[in-house]
Amino acid sequence: MRLGLFGGSFDPVHLAHLLLAECCREQARLDQVLFLPAAVPPHKRDVTLAPAEHRLEMLRLAVGGHPALAVSRYEIDRGGVSYTVDTLAHFREEDPTGELFLLLGADMLADLPHWREAARVCELAVPLVVHRPGAPEPAFKDLSSLASDARIALFREHQVEMPPMGLSGTEIRRRVASGWSIRYRVPRAVEKYIHAHGLYGYPKQKGPTEEPIRRKPE
Numbered sequence: 001m002r003l004g005l006f007g008g009s010f011d012p013v014h015l016a017h018l019l020l021a022e023c024c025r026e027q028a029r030l031d032q033v034l035f036l037p038a039a040v041p042p043h044k045r046d047v048t049l050a051p052a053e054h055r056l057e058m059l060r061l062a063v064g065g066h067p068a069l070a071v072s073r074y075e076i077d078r079g080g081v082s083y084t085v086d087t088l089a090h091f092r093e094e095d096p097t098g099e100l101f102l103l104l105g106a107d108m109l110a111d112l113p114h115w116r117e118a119a120r121v122c123e124l125a126v127p128l129v130v131h132r133p134g135a136p137e138p139a140f141k142d143l144s145s146l147a148s149d150a151r152i153a154l155f156r157e158h159q160v161e162m163p164p165m166g167l168s169g170t171e172i173r174r175r176v177a178s179g180w181s182i183r184y185r186v187p188r189a190v191e192k193y194i195h196a197h198g199l200y201g202y203p204k205q206k207g208p209t210e211e212p213i214r215r216k217p218e
Contacts, residue, residue: 001098004033016165038082061189088124100125177201
């Protein structure tokens with residue numbers, strides 16, 4: 001079993017998350033990619049996230065129908081700060097013979113040496129570092145204190161190419177709060193869910209078929 005683990009706040013999940021997961025699944029020949037929304041991300045302890053059940057449900061709507069994409073509530077149920085090393089150890093214990101892969105953007109790779117038990121993270125899973133055309137090469141040299149040269153060479157071999165997509169959760173939330181369209185930035189089912197539940201400052205709908213309010217264009 002080649003299992004890819006994709007952690008994050010997913011507040012909300014958007015199309016760049018899904019494309020990243022699909023590129024990793026295809027290029028690394030993963031059997032499954034598991035989305036793991038964090039209870040409390042270590043780098044966002046002072047940030048108020050949308051309630052966990054909403055983030056979970058939006059993820060389920062986003063990956064529905066894809067047989068190789070799934071959602072886990074493990075970090076949500078565990079509660080507290082969601083450290084990657086603890087999550088990897090859990091899934092390693094569940095399947096000692098499987099192969100674990102950790103989905104990462106190149107920007108996150110640069111920060112990996114500062115993570116809790118970073119060397120153990122590199123031991124438990126192979127980072128699948130996503131590289132976008134035109135972006136600087138991933139800084140694998142920064143892992144020299146965490147893993148052997150042979151292990152780092154393995155990480156390099158598993159780089160994933162992904163087309164550039166300038167999307168972020170911050171942008172999505174800002175657009176929702178401003179009454180601007182998020183069409184084609186998130187899956188349609190997620191867009192409807194945000195509107196129906198009044199997330200991110202959007203006025204809660206009175207009925208399931210009510211159209212989003214229209215405001216002046218950007």
